[in-house]
Amino acid sequence: MEVSIAHSAELLHRANHIILTAHIHPDGDALGSLLALNAYLSAQGKQVRMLLDDEVPRTFKFLADWEKIEKPDSSEIEADLLVVLDASDLERVGKVRNAVKAPILNLDHHISNLKFADYWYVDSQAAATGEIIFKILNAVQATVTADMATALFTAIATDCGFFRFANTSTETLRFASELVALGAKPHIISEYLDTKPLAVIAALPKVLETLEIVDCGQGRQIAALTLRQEILADLREDTEGFINYPRNIEGVEIAVMFKETDNSVRVSLRSKTVDVSKIALGFGGGGHARAAGCTVAEPLSKAKRLIMEAAKKQLAKGVSIK
Amino acid sequence: MEVSIAHSAELLHRANHIILTAHIHPDGDALGSLLALNAYLSAQGKQVRMLLDDEVPRTFKFLADWEKIEKPDSSEIEADLLVVLDASDLERVGKVRNAVKAPILNLDHHISNLKFADYWYVDSQAAATGEIIFKILNAVQATVTADMATALFTAIATDCGFFRFANTSTETLRFASELVALGAKPHIISEYLDTKPLAVIAALPKVLETLEIVDCGQGRQIAALTLRQEILADLREDTEGFINYPRNIEGVEIAVMFKETDNSVRVSLRSKTVDVSKIALGFGGGGHARAAGCTVAEPLSKAKRLIMEAAKKQLAKGVSIK
DSSP: OBHHHHHHHHHHHOSSEEEEEEEESSSSSHHHHHHHHHHHHHTTTTTEEEOOOOOOGGGTTTSTTTTBOOOOOOOOEEEEEEEESOSEEEEEGGTTTHEEEEEEEEEEETTTOOOOOSSEOOOSSSOOOOHHHHHHHHHHHHHHHHOOHHHHHHHHHHHHHTTSOOOOOOTHHHHHHHHHTOOOHHHHHHHHHHHOOHHHHHHHHHHHHTTTEEEOSSTOOEEEEEEEEHHHHTTOOTTTTTTTHHHBBBTTTEEEEEEEEESSSEEEESSSSSSTTHHHHHTTTOOOOEEEEEEEOOOHHHHHHHHHHHHHHHHHHHHOOO | OOHHHHHHHHHHOOOOOOEEEEEEEEOOHHHHHHHHHHHHHTTTTTTEEESSSSSGGGGGGTTTGGGGGGGOOSSOOOOSSSEEESSSSGGGTTHHHHEESSHHHHHHHOOTOOOOEEEEEEEETTSOOHHHHHHHHHHTTTTOHHHHHHHHHHHHHTTTTTTSTTTTOOOHHHHHHHHHHTTTHHHHHHHHHHHHOHHHHHHHHHHHHHHHEEESSOOOOOEEEEOOOOHHHHHHHHTTTTHHHHHTTTTTEEEEEEEEEEOOOEEEEEEEETTHHHHHHHTTTTEEESSSEEOOOHHHHHHHHHHHHHHHHHHHOOOOOO
């Protein structure tokens, strides 16, 4: 059943033995929400465990208590409540799904949420699940420590591109403001989040060498980057942010990044004024108007040709999303 | 004399013919403050002109009314008030200084402000002069249009590195939140601000090839980029942001960028835990603990050696600024 913030708080209040989890491939929102909620419930004297069927990425190891996050093993755990954070379906929590026997409370902000849980609070207007956790903490007048504020600021900032994405609302920034008042330090947090392995910076020249620009007339361009398997091996999949290079070039309306895998090509699309989700949908993918993706089961050269043709057609339609 | 927000508002209210100006090499804060204040005063039916002794950089030409900004010519202008925005001394407004005969109101946030004006409001705690303008507009209960909100959001966001710098306060983010409520769109603004000429992206591989990393033991490193004159010619001085590449590498404590000029080398320093203003001061420069700069009147190779030695010494002291 659908629950309110107050009801969610009540469910947490009534439970004593609580398991918290979040989606695999955890991002800042999953981890920040997990750690902040864990800190609050632990301070309430509850028996809490954080289970996550994945590693904590190095980037987020500045968050307090990350090392208390456990991986699920084969043993079955009984609890009063399993809280599933930032996951729109139960598949996304991996092995935790079968490891825990408990009623499920799902707190999430994905519009694609499948409402799989016993209790769910899904706010697709929230930029991050971290906003929902902060609302719950405010509703119960919780003491928010600097560590919790840091975790929640990280959750919110990572999911809205550090206040650059279209989901950055007046509430997003107000929460960020309140979290700074509670001890979150944007300059420290951003420093940790922006840190990259040397391999990523060192690979950048090779990546940028693949830059192709197609002029579609009237000063409107499509720009593409291609990551071959050799480069991807060096990068260990750490390719986030590369697509911003073509995207940020003056005159570029559509940016594309091709990532070669063994038998297909993963395609990321970004745009300024063109609805690129339409292009992605045409290849069985999806996403938003400004950011979408798909996988094309063709060799690299053919995949590139197909996508670039589709992008040109979409650009020619001249429909603006602004 | 020092004035309050209310007194500043009163001075603006009493004047009819008002000239607005800001510092040369205008940034987002100078231009956003200028345009927002101009919009408010014009709506009040006042005779307002914006004078700026410089070009408006392309990046900021999305701000409404930028084309109304005039360059001062040789004629002398009399006015009831000259408002000097975001400038800490009168030199910084160039020819406007002599072109306008009027009492001066200076609104600024630089700690180095020389208090040169007839009336000054200087708040060094403000992340941007845009915050001060917003306070004045709020004090007089001005109608803030979406265009004005966009100008002020741009002013604030550019001066705090889009909420990443240490000057990002709880008030900075609260103002940003209120400006979004008034119609500023962070995703549109950031898109304009992030746009770069192709030449800058195309030069990046060459720039990154100059990356040097000096290991100082205990996993602490100094990383340097060197921009020779040839590359700088391609870039037309558009080198902002390059220093973030060495700065963001895992393990790097001090990042340095050397820019070769005809007879000296301009040095930018960034750090995470070391006070680099001490290094800059040693060469007649200055700045903050985390961001400083200086000019060394030596050939490139000697300048590099001197700075890298000083950086190693500063790192060895092991004093943390966090």
